[in-house]
Amino acid sequence: MDFALASPLGGLLGWPINAMIDSQVTFGGLWMRCHRVLLIVPGIVWGLLLHCAPVSLAQERPTILAGHGTLSGSILPLWVGAEAKLFERHGLQVKPIYLPRAAGRPALLSDDIQIYFSAGPPLVQMRLGGADVVVTSCVVHKLTSKIMVTPAIQKVADLRGKVLAVANPGSASDFAAKLFLARQGMKPGQDISLIYSGSTSAAFAALVNGRVQAIFATSPNDLQAAQAGFKPLLELGDLNIPYAGNCSAAMRPYMTKQPARMRSFVAGITEAIAYIRRRPSEAKGILQKYTRVSDPSILQHAYDSDTRYMEPVPRPTSEGTKTILENLGVSGRTAEQFVTEFNNDEFIKQITDEGLLKQIYPSGVPALR
Template sequence: MKKSFRLLLIAIAIGGGLNTAAAQPLPIRVGYTALAGSFSPLWMAKELDLFERHGVQSSPIYMASTLAYQAMLAGETDFTVGASVPAVQARVGGADPLILVTYISGFTFSIIARPAIQQPGDLRGKRIAVTRFGAPTDFGARTALKRWGLIPVKDVTIIQLGGLPEAFAALKADSVQAAVLPPPFSTEAKRLGMVELIDFNQSDIEFTGLGLTGTARYMSARGEATRRVVRALVEGIWAFKGNREAALRAIQKYTRSTDRNLLEETYQTNRKVVRLVPRTTEAAVRNVLEALADQNPRARGANAQDFYTNRFIDELEQTGFMRELAARYPDALR
């Protein structure tokens, strides 16, 4: 009886049901870190007016890579959708980011090389492009190079180019001999005859991947705003997996790709890895901390559970929100 009463209170607190538009819309600033198909759940939340459905006014702002996290920590935005590695790095450094949602566990990109690079060892003495130093692409490049017995910077020069379009352009121009790229850029690169040295989706490297990050201070002060944003993004996840045509339109709009085959492949690639119940796992955070320990010894003694919360995801399950989404988007389960 007491448990049922607690669940009722939670349901009342979060507005109940799928439609919270009757609540006063809250202006929310959400940054995101890349123009890649893996950000489709966020784009779906915008394009299908899911923010408004859940009582939020928001137009997501593209801010390349680590800039989005810097803006959030400075209070210029409220949330960031992106890979969670920078959030873990920042918290180890004393800031207060907190991972709220993880809808992809792991990296969604590949390392793509020029045709002359047929195996990882051929990268010795060459240049590899990432978006920015400290960004997930940089983290992934360094992790892969170490696995291949190559010393980052010493054996392979790492170049930061600001964004994914810039990295792809540099690869095509042979300004760099490899680049860390997600679909649709990696897909197009392979069509041009480039070589995929590693697909992180198919590797055994598990890290906190893409999701929603806020700050502990914002969550504490504005719990209802946080709750609404989580609801909107989670419905965006279900809509992405359950509404293929709408997802393809969103990918086309934001990536500016018009190649139908490329759009289809980008959608299918990401659909396989996007999780409907986007919890963050302790193991994924711990792996990031272990990798960071080489550069920052403080990471070695950190408690992984301090870097994330599943509180809002638990609420969505306990109040039946996930069941309602399953009924609204039945194709998401197929």
């Protein structure tokens, strides 16, 4: 049974004796550890002697700056991890920073950011260029996007002689276009014209004004194109081409120096994926905040499109990295060695061994939607 503390302080705050003994209480903004001697006469509490020593406040959580180069649903796990304070559950603060037009790569190299959340191709190119970049998670394991075309184009062969727009050299859309065309036996500049528009929104504008006849689109540009009278020619996700998408990368020296922070970041991203699946309304609210899209139909489309291929466990895969290397002309033993040095799944293994996956997926790891 709990008793009210029989003292002026106890009467004021209404603390029970049992809760006071060997406990920590907050008073005057400081944590106080209280050691007390309690003298009890039958039925009467005579007094309480308190000896209190201040205990230092918890140290501020370390902070990671995480850059990303697009404002789309592909970044949702990073945004959700920050907004829902999932990183903080693992003792880390993460601040997402929008760095457009490939500004994330030099920022990562100069340590202005500690994590770059990006599609795989730019990260692979950084590594091939000599940067000691390591990928610790990849949310998407297959190539995804839609080819949106003018109504006159009925089949893939009709793309010959047409103009196709992608965002920037080395971008995810550039990689997807070149890989797809190569597998269809088409060469840019010979069978089809490939132009760089500068952004996905600019590519969509070029399609609308008739400068191009096809674009590689992701949400919400694919929906906007459909509403403008254009049609999807192909959904690349249906082809099951291995890929490394929505990856988190760090410089190896930072990863080696701060393994606890890297583990916390990967844990937060993994929890964010489960949160997105479990709480779609909250996830769409966060998506709206960062993309500033308020149309419910567009938000729903973006949510559906970007979660369709979102892996429950964001483990980097050798197959996805090899697809990117293949498109860049790297294969064989060189590719194998590259994958060994580039992909790092130690933190995924660590959180698995710690039981995090069982906590967030108590019924077992789900399949893709």
